[in-house]
Amino acid sequence: MITIMIISVVIIAVVIALSVFTVNKGYAFKHTIDPLENNPHLPKDDESKK
Template sequence: MLTVLIISIIIVFIVLILAVTTTSKAYTYKHTVDPIEDNPHLQSKLNEEEEQKKNNEAQ
């Protein structure tokens, strides 16, 4: 019984150390943002807005 308790405590500490290490690395990761010109979603949205303006002007 004592052996199982010791092994389970060791496993808990290993998982805790891995979780702290992973979280620490995640916070130090430098995220980047794509420039607006390269965003395909923005281009399609702008095209839709232009089409709506043309349709409104035609009416």
């Protein structure tokens, strides 16, 4: 019974450690955005720039 409890605690600790690791790695990721002049999703409106 004790061995099952120890194995369960080890598995829970590993899952929590991996969760903390992935969340920290996700927050550390540098997100970038495209400048407006290079955005392919915006319509080209050359006449309004003149």
